[in-house]
Each structure stands twice: as structure tokens, then as C-alpha cells.
Amino acid sequence: MSSYDAAAARGPDSAAAADNYLTHGRGLLSWALTLDHKRIGVMYMTGIIIFFLIGGLFALLVRTSLLIPQKNVPGGTPFIFSHDNYNLFFTLHGAIMVFIVIIPGIPAAMGNFVLPLMLGAKDVAFPRLNLTSWYLWLSGAALALLSIIMGGFDTGWTFYVPYSTDTTFAGVIPVLSGVFLLGFSSIFTGLNFIVTIHKLRPPEMGWFRMPLMLWATYATAVIQVLATPVLGITLLLLIVERAAGIGVFNPALGGDPVLYQHFFWFYSHPAVYIMILPAMGVMSELLSVFSRKHIFGYSFIAFSSVAIAIFGFLVWGHHMFVSGQSNLISTVFSFLTFSVAVPSAIKMFNWLATLYGGSISFRAPMIYALSFMWIFGIGGLTGLFLGTLAVDVHLHDTYFVVAHFHFVMAGTIFVFFGAVHYWWPKITGRMYNETLGNWGALLSVIGFNITFLAQFPLGTHGMPRRYYNYEEHYWIYHVVSTCGAYLAGIGFVLTVICLVQSLFRGRKAPANPWGGNTMEWYCPSPPPHHNFDHPPPVTDPYDFSGWKYDEKAGGYVRRSPAEIPAPASKGH
Amino acid sequence: MADIAATGGHAAAHELGHPSHVQHHFDTSAQQFEASKLGMWLFLGTEVLFFSGLFCAYTVYRFNHPEIFAYAHKSLSVFWGALNTIILIASSFTMALGVWCAQKSNRPGLVICLILTLAGAAGFMVIKAIEYNEKFQHGKLWGRLYQPAQHDDHAADDHAADAGAADAHAAASGAAHGSDARPTDPAHGAAAPAAGHGPSAAFQPERTSLAEPNQLPRGGVKLSTLTAGGHDKGHGGPKPADVHNEHIFYGIYFCLTGLHGLHVLAGMVVLSCVLVGAVQGRYHAGYYTPVDLGGLYWHLVDLIWIFLFPLLYLIH
Numbered sequence: 105m106s107s108y109d110a111a112a113a114r115g116p117d118s119a120a121a122a123d124n125y126l127t128h129g130r131g132l133l134s135w136a137l138t139l140d141h142k143r144i145g146v147m148y149m150t151g152i153i154i155f156f157l158i159g160g161l162f163a164l165l166v167r168t169s170l171l172i173p174q175k176n177v178p179g180g181t182p183f184i185f186s187h188d189n190y191n192l193f194f195t196l197h198g199a200i201m202v203f204i205v206i207i208p209g210i211p212a213a214m215g216n217f218v219l220p221l222m223l224g225a226k227d228v229a230f231p232r233l234n235l236t237s238w239y240l241w242l243s244g245a246a247l248a249l250l251s252i253i254m255g256g257f258d259t260g261w262t263f264y265v266p267y268s269t270d271t272t273f274a275g276v277i278p279v280l281s282g283v284f285l286l287g288f289s290s291i292f293t294g295l296n297f298i299v300t301i302h303k304l305r306p307p308e309m310g311w312f313r314m315p316l317m318l319w320a321t322y323a324t325a326v327i328q329v330l331a332t333p334v335l336g337i338t339l340l341l342l343i344v345e346r347a348a349g350i351g352v353f354n355p356a357l358g359g360d361p362v363l364y365q366h367f368f369w370f371y372s373h374p375a376v377y378i379m380i381l382p383a384m385g386v387m388s389e390l391l392s393v394f395s396r397k398h399i400f401g402y403s404f405i406a407f408s409s410v411a412i413a414i415f416g417f418l419v420w421g422h423h424m425f426v427s428g429q430s431n432l433i434s435t436v437f438s439f440l441t442f443s444v445a446v447p448s449a450i451k452m453f454n455w456l457a458t459l460y461g462g463s464i465s466f467r468a469p470m471i472y473a474l475s476f477m478w479i480f481g482i483g484g485l486t487g488l489f490l491g492t493l494a495v496d497v498h499l500h501d502t503y504f505v506v507a508h509f510h511f512v513m514a515g516t517i518f519v520f521f522g523a524v525h526y527w528w529p530k531i532t533g534r535m536y537n538e539t540l541g542n543w544g545a546l547l548s549v550i551g552f553n554i555t556f557l558a559q560f561p562l563g564t565h566g567m568p569r570r571y572y573n574y575e576e577h578y579w580i581y582h583v584v585s586t587c588g589a590y591l592a593g594i595g596f597v598l599t600v601i602c603l604v605q606s607l608f609r610g611r612k613a614p615a616n617p618w619g620g621n622t623m624e625w626y627c628p629s630p631p632p633h634h635n636f637d638h639p640p641p642v643t644d645p646y647d648f649s650g651w652k653y654d655e656k657a658g659g660y661v662r663r664s665p666a667e668i669p670a671p672a673s674k675g676h
Numbered sequence: 677m678a679d680i681a682a683t684g685g686h687a688a689a690h691e692l693g694h695p696s697h698v699q700h701h702f703d704t705s706a707q708q709f710e711a712s713k714l715g716m717w718l719f720l721g722t723e724v725l726f727f728s729g730l731f732c733a734y735t736v737y738r739f740n741h742p743e744i745f746a747y748a749h750k751s752l753s754v755f756w757g758a759l760n761t762i763i764l765i766a767s768s769f770t771m772a773l774g775v776w777c778a779q780k781s782n783r784p785g786l787v788i789c790l791i792l793t794l795a796g797a798a799g800f801m802v803i804k805a806i807e808y809n810e811k812f813q814h815g816k817l818w819g820r821l822y823q824p825a826q827h828d829d830h831a832a833d834d835h836a837a838d839a840g841a842a843d844a845h846a847a848a849s850g851a852a853h854g855s856d857a858r859p860t861d862p863a864h865g866a867a868a869p870a871a872g873h874g875p876s877a878a879f880q881p882e883r884t885s886l887a888e889p890n891q892l893p894r895g896g897v898k899l900s901t902l903t904a905g906g907h908d909k910g911h912g913g914p915k916p917a918d919v920h921n922e923h924i925f926y927g928i929y930f931c932l933t934g935l936h937g938l939h940v941l942a943g944m945v946v947l948s949c950v951l952v953g954a955v956q957g958r959y960h961a962g963y964y965t966p967v968d969l970g971g972l973y974w975h976l977v978d979l980i981w982i983f984l985f986p987l988l989y990l991i992h
Contacts, residue, residue, distance in 0.1 A: 226701035229711045295718045303711040304701070333722040337729035341931065349820025350927035352733055357819040358921035363736055367729055634700075 124533065128633040139231035142631060144238050145217030146531060149524065152205055152213050153600065155245060156517070159200035160596060165193045167555075167589040170582045173574050187572040191258035192273075194570060196248075198261030199279060203286045204245045206513055207375060209520045210382035211328070212241065212293050215321050217531060219297060221624035221631065222315050224306050224639045229299040233292050240289035247282030251275035260570060262368060263339075265353040265361040269346045277343055284339045287332045290378070294328030297321055308642040315622045315645040316405050320385025323409040327374045327381070327416060335371035338364070362427055369420035377416035380480075380512060381409055383519035384451055387473055390522055391455050393620045394470035395462025398646045401454035408447035415444045425496045434493055441491035448484050452477065467618070468541035472522030475549040476515050483511030486560070501570075504563025507556040514552055521545070521599060528603065529613030533630040535658075536610055540602035548595025554588025614659025619651045625660075697963045709965055716969045720976045723939075727980055730932050734987060737928065743918055748925035749991040751816055753807065757989040760803050761981065767796025768978040771947075775971045778964035783957055786967065790951040793974065797944045804937055811926070818930050822923030929988055936980055943977045946970045 125142045135143055169185045185193070216234065220227055228234050251257055255274025259267055268276055301322050305314070342364065344350050351357030353364040384405075392399040399405065421429060421437035429437075455477060464470065486508040490496050499505060522545075529535055562581040567574055574582070616625040624631075626640035643650070651660040652667070695705055702708040738745045774789030815823035950970045953959060959967050 220701075229701075230715060231699070231701070233715075291722055295715060295722070298718060299711050299715045302714060303707060329718055329722055330725060333725035334729050337726050337935075340935075341729070341733070344931065345819075348818060350931060351819025351822075351921070351924050352737075352927050352931070354819070358924055359819070359927075360736065363733060367732070 123632060124628070124630040125633045126533070126630050137235075139227070139235055140633065141216050141220050141228050141231065141234060142531075142635075144234055145213055145215075147238060148208065148216060148241065149213040149531070151242065151245065152209055152520075153524075153603075155200055155204045157596070157600065158249070159197055159205055160593060162193045162197035162200065164589055164593055166190065166197060167586040169193070169572070170574075171586050173576055173579060173582075188256075188258065190572045191570075192252070192256045195258055195260050196252065199248060199283070200245075201513070202261055202375070202379075203283050204241075204248060206379045206516050206520075207290060208241060208286075208293070209379075209516060210386060210523060211297070211321060211324055211378075212237070212289070214386065214520070214523045214527060215293075215297060215382065218527060218624055219300060219318065219321060220304070221530075221627065221635060222318055222622050223300065223304055223309070224623045224636060224642070225300065225304040226635055228296045229303055230296050234296055237289045237292040237296070240285045240292070244282045244285030244287075244289060247285065248279050251278035251282065254278045262372070263342060264368075265342065265345070265359075265364040266355055268342060269349075269354045270356075277346060280339050280343050280346075284336060284343070287336045287339070290328050291332045291336075294325035294332070297325040298329065301325075306639065306642055312403065312406070313642060313644065316388035316399065316402065316409075317382075317385040317622070319406040320381045320388070320409045323413040324378055324381045324385075327378050327413050331371045331374040331378070331417070334367060335375075338367040338371065341367075362424070362429075365424050365427055366420070369423045370417075373420040373423065374413075374416045376509075376512065377412055379516045381412060383476065383516040384409065386519050386523045386526070387451075387455060387476060389620070389622065390469050390473040390519075390526060391458050392646050393526075393618050393648070394467060394473070395459050395464045396619070396648055397458055397462035398644075398648075399454070400457035400460075401450075402646070404450050405454050408450040411447040412444065415440065415447065419444060422491055422496075425493060426500050438491055438493050442488065445484065445488060448480075452481065452484075466542070467525075468536070468538065468545050469522040469526040469618075471542060471545040471549070472518045472525070475545070476519050476522070479511050479518065479549075479552070480515040483508060483513075483515055486511065499563060501568055502563035503559040503567045503569055506569045507559035507563060510552075510556045510559075514556075518545075518549065518552075521548075524603065526618065527624070528606065529617045530624055530629045530631070532607060532610075533613050534606045534610030535613050535617065536602050536606040540598065540605065544595050544599030544602050546595070547598060548592045551588050551590070551592030551595050555585050555592060556588075558582075558584040558588065611658070614657045614661075616651060616661070617659040619648055619653065619660035621645055621648055621650065695963070697965075705963065712965050712969060716972050720972060723976055724980075727932075727935065730928070730935065731983070731987075734928050734932070737924055741921070741924070744920075744922045744925050745991050747919045748816075748922040749988060751811075751814070752929070752989050753810075754989050756803050756807050757985050760800050761985045763796050763799050763803070764978045764981050767793045767800075768975055770796065771971045771974045775964070775967055778954075778959045778967040779961055781960040783954065783959075786954045786959065787951065790947055790954055794944060794947055794951065797940055797947070800940055801937065801944075804933065804940075811930075816926055817923070818927035819923050822926060932984055932988065936977070936984060939977045939980070943970075943974050946973060 125140055128140075129138070135147065138144065165185065169190050216228070252275065255276075255278075257271070257273045257275040257279050259271060259273075259276060263276070263280065268280075301314075301318060341350070341352055345353050345359070349357055351359045353359045353361055355361050388399055388405055419437060419441045421433055422441045425434050425438075486504070490499060490505060490508060525536060525541055525545075558581045562578060562585070563569075565578065565581075567578045567581075613629040615628050617629075618625075621643060622645045623640045627636050650663055652663050653659070654661045698705050698708050702711065770789045770792040774786050774793065777783075777785035777789055811817060815821075817823070947970055950966050953966060
């Protein structure tokens, strides 16, 4: 322990940090062929942020073309964009954000970097498979983007049959192939994480001494492994259906398009939990660390992750209430949908209890975490509206649905940025500018809320989603929504500027800037190539009493054993 | 591994404790073996789920349209299917024997077993190719390309058959209705495609209307009624007169067997790599993970076929 404390206290200036994973091996090839989970994580993070900006750009283009209603569209002069382009933009926005950004966002980028560190391990179980995942992601993302010049596609991100088999845009098959590859990237990442958590966990770390981030990542990985293959075969069948006309989905050939919807949502609903669960894991870390308080209800949070993963498989039919399901099936799906609210609420209340009485510091990661509670709260509760059969018939395919799922999914985006800020000192060895980070966080959160709060009334008044044109009485909502989108855009750009600026101007990061007690804070920032000189001690990940703030180091350092208060003070 | 040599103590531990086949992030050979095995089982789980989508589609269509399956499966040759089943089971046996040889450090035995397994895989693919070829010659293909040589598939249709098609009907009906459906009869093989092209153009619109018994517009709102429509008409027994859209059977048949065939090919690539390693003498009682994992994969490929054979060939 004592040698360990010394290593941690020395921080980045120590001899070990002189050679860190960033300086270990130079040149493009040392990155392109790396098997180091940290470098792969960094490449994922960079790629995902770039694609987030691209996807955001498409969102702004959509919002811009909705700024003014298009009067008498056939033959009329379109405002800036033609309707074909409008369809392309919203489809690309959806496909990029879902498949390229949010699904791999936290697990592949943050998880890759942090998961082995949190276990005190040297790497994930299968480093080569990990690199394969990254290249699958890269080629899938490239293919999706290239499909724009290969003919474009306008099916919406759901690729519903028969539209996706009949549309004349030639980019459908490239984008489907791209998503197919992205799916396998996701499967391999999940498989890797499950094996890593099972087999590379230190013997002293029982399941209930794992950080909650790992519970959430594990639950996510289980969904990735179990649900994504079904998406794979669905997309494969759709590709073959469009290319060769096998007649399984296409009604013109006697196929069943509702079967496609079942297959698609059997993956894509659990995928919502692939998106949200890792965010919930990060939340448990952030809230505990930035309120300097032990997480409340550890086992409830841990088990609710597993419960969400299980329930998530049983609710896909709620996307198809008006697709001609039998009433009995719809009723069962409606009931099961409500049941998912229970584990989600368990998490929310435990987080609230964690905050209660804590000494909260409003650093940028915490601002993101707190806004997630607001945003996910709204997203989750409006989900109950839509899970109610009668209400859903009215709200189905309106802007209410759009606002609902943005409040859920963008919650993940905000936590992703919270996680990026939280682990940024560990990843890059530099501190970001706190003022700039706070402004970026606040502007994007406020802008986001303006954008999508306006869409709830828009939807209840009957504005359908994906429409290029609208009646004039919807105009004011669209104007508010578009203004909010621009504000959020400015916020996100500011955030990225803040991160990039820190690489050049940021002060050197200490080993533990926030006082967290999970294992990644025990190694220098940035970590050496092999992660740890000595395996860190396995302790309660939420017991912060072993760390004290040190002005000189600019971060937290280990207390000497004599200084540590008696551990009995914690109720856990 | 040279990269780790930078830190002294670590490198020493690496050289002392690690046999050459153990990667640097594992502590022991056993830990690496267990991790690899868990990873492989998970992967096999994803493979099963990958096929499950197709099995699900099979179930849905067979439940809604049993007559299509009862009728169309007769064109598959039980003989070839059964032979392929026997070949695959035998190859699974030689594979298991190979793993046993590797565990006993029996290098020649392992090499022979792997070669036998690969030969079985190749034999399976050859027979599959013979079957596919027969289907292509008779135009018994999926959805859009379904152009059966025999006109009797649509005997109940009020379709004005020209003389040529009627002749083809007479000539081919024996092959179509014979339950064992001999694959390569040169006379039929030559006549079939020629006759098949004539009426096919006329079939297309007709099939479309049959697919939509209620004359719904394409992509209409209540798409789900399409499948329900089949039931409302109350199809009786598996008489050809009531069978429509039998190309759906072939669509599912080609998807399932095609995907399985791709897995057989992938298995051949994997086993060839293992074979190269075995020839080089890389495997012994202390390290045979690739043989074991390759074997697991091969057993899965075999297992999927054991489900496919009765589901596609033995329908009653």
C-alpha cells in the first residue's frame, strides 16, 4: 500500500509517467495497429465526437428547413432545401446518431478506456478482437456516410418495408451494409467486456465491490450480445430482399412487412437500453464523486441495471400499437412497458438520495450529470404517456414521440460529454478549462430543452414527424424549436473547442483530480502503457475517505493510513 | 512483447511466469484458456441468435401458410439431405476425435482428423451445390426469380395456358409430383428453362394479386391483414390448387441453407488455419485452445444443419 501511495502522489511527473500510453510508440502505424485498449478508446472517442458533430449538422439542416412552412409544395419554390434533401437529412441524422454515435458512445469509447483500468487489468480479454471492433465501426461509419454519394437514402433510420425495398434512392443497400458492420462492432465489444469482467476481475473484487459503471457496462454488454445478432440477420434479409426480392418482407411478393417491424424492434428497443444503461453507470460514478458521498443503494442500482436489461427485451411491441397487432398483444406490451419504469425510477431515487446532504461541486461533469436527471426524468415520464394504448393512438408518429425519444437518447449524449470531461484528465493528462466547460454544458443543455420542450405541444396538437411541410398554426413552435437547436449547437461547438483547447493550453492533470476512488485514479494521468506498476488495492469504490485534496498537486492524494477515519462511519 | 520490457520488474515477471502462448494481460495459461472458451461460447450464442431470426420467419410463415411448406418441400431431395446430414455428423465426430488427439499431444492423429473433417465439409458443399444447381435449372428460386418449369404449380389459376406451357406441364409433372424428385434428368433439365420463360411474365402480376387477396394498395395502412387474409380464405389440405406464393418457401430455404453454407465455408477457413498450426506442431496437451474453439464452432455449424434438415426436408 505504501509504495502505491507514493506512486500515486508522484503524479504525472514521476518516472513511470514519463513513458505513458500516448508517447509509447510513435507514428500513425503505432496507432492503426495498436492493441492497447486505451488507444482504441481514444480513437473511438475522437471518431464518435466527429460523427456527433456531423449528425448534429444534419439536425440543424432539418431544423433550418422547418423554419418556414412550405406553401403549396408541389411546384412551389422550396425554402433552401428540396424535400428529397430534407428526407435525406433527417434520415442521416437519425442513422448517424443512433448507430454510429450513441450506441457505441459510452461503451466503446469510455468503456474501452476505463473498464480494464477499473478492474486493475492490463487490457481487455481479447485485444485483437477489440481492434477488429474498431475497424468494423470505422468501415460501417464510412459506408453510412459514403451512401450519401452512392445515391442517398430517405427511408428514415428504421428502414421500414416496403418503403426501403421500393424507394428509388440507391444508397439503401450501402447504408444497410454499414449498419450491419456497426452491429458486429457492437457485438464484439459486448462480448469482449463480458469476458473481461468475468475473467480479468481481481480475485478480491467480488461482484458487489465493482464500480456501478461496470455493472451497467456488463448489463449493456449482455444486451449487445443477445439483441444485436437479430438486427444483423434482419438487415441481411432486408439487403437480400431489396437486391434479389426473396419475398420474406416485401408485401408485393407475398411477404410480411409487419414481420420486419417485429424483427427490427426486437433489436432496436433493447438498443435504447444499450444507449441508456452505460449512461446510468457513468451517472452513478459522477454523482457520488461530485457530491463527496457514498453512493446510496448500491445493490438496488446494480440490480436495476440487470432488471432493465431483462425487461428491455419484452417491450418491443409498443412501437407497433398501430401496426395491426392484436389487441391482446398490445395490452401485454403496454403493461410490460410500464414495468420498465420501475427499475428506472429506482435508479433516479437512489441518485437523488446520493445527492441529499452531499457537498456538491458544480464542475462540468456534474452539470451534465444533474441535467441528465432532469432530461431523463422528462424522457422517462413522457414514455409512460406513449406506453398507454389509447394515448399512443393519438400521439403515434407525432412530434411528441420525437421529443420523447430525444429526451431519452440525448440524455445519453449529455452523460457521454460528462464522461468525456470526467475522464479527460486521465485520458489526455490535461485539465480542461472549467469556465469554458461549464458554458458549453449550460448552453447545450438549455438549447436542447428549448428545442424539444417546444415539440411536446407541437405533437399533441397533431404535427406529424418527418413532414417537410406544415400548417401555419404550428409555425411558432417550429421557430422556438429551431432557435433552441442553434443554441444547443453553439453549446456543443463550445464544448469541443474547450476540449481541443485544453490539449494545448490545459494545465497538467494530477493523477486524481476529482477524488474518485475507482482504480483508474490510482494510476498516473495519462496511464503508462501497461496501466499499473503495482495492482491497486481493491477497496469500496465509493469510499472517498482515503483521499485528501492537495493544493500543490492540484488534485487528490492518498492519506497516510493514520489519517484515514474509521471505516465504520459508513452504513454500507 | 518487447514493448513491455521497458519496465524492468514487469518484464521479468513476464518472462518467468508466461509460456510463449500466453498473452501479456493474462496471468496464467488456464486463465487465458477459460477466457477464450467463455468468449467462444458467447460467440456461438450470437450465432444461434443470428439464425434465430430466420427460424422465426420460418415459424411465422409455416404457421400462417402450412400448405406452402407441405407442398413446396417435396421438390427437395430427402436423399441428398440425409446424406449431407450423415456427412456432417461424421465430420463432427472426426473433429471431436481431433480435439482428443490434441489433448493427448498426438500430432499425426490431429492432422488426419482435421483433414477428414475438412473433407466432410467439402463433401457437404459439393452436395449442396448439386442441390442448388437442380433448383436453378427448374427455376425453383426465391420471390422475384421464381419461375417454375411446370405449369401445374398454378393449375387452379384461370390462366390461359399456351400450347408450349401445357407441353412443359405434361413433361415436368412427373418430376414435380414424384415425392423423391430426382435431381438431374437431362431431358427435363433442358426443357425446363426454355418452357419456364414463356409463362413467367404472365405469372408476375397474377402472383401479386394473390399475395393481396383483399386488393389492398401496396404499402397500405393495414399491412398486417395481408397475412391474415390467407386464413380467411380457409385453405384446406395441402392441395396444389390452394397453394399460392410457394416461392416464399424457396426464399426461406435459400436464406437458411445459404447462410448455413457460408458458415460451413467459414468453418473450413478456420479449420484450415488450425490444420496449418497442427502441421507445424503448435498444439500439445498444454495448449490446444484453437483446436478446441475451432471444434466448438464446427459442432455449432453441424447442429444448425441438424435443425435445418427436418425443418426443410421432412415436412408432413
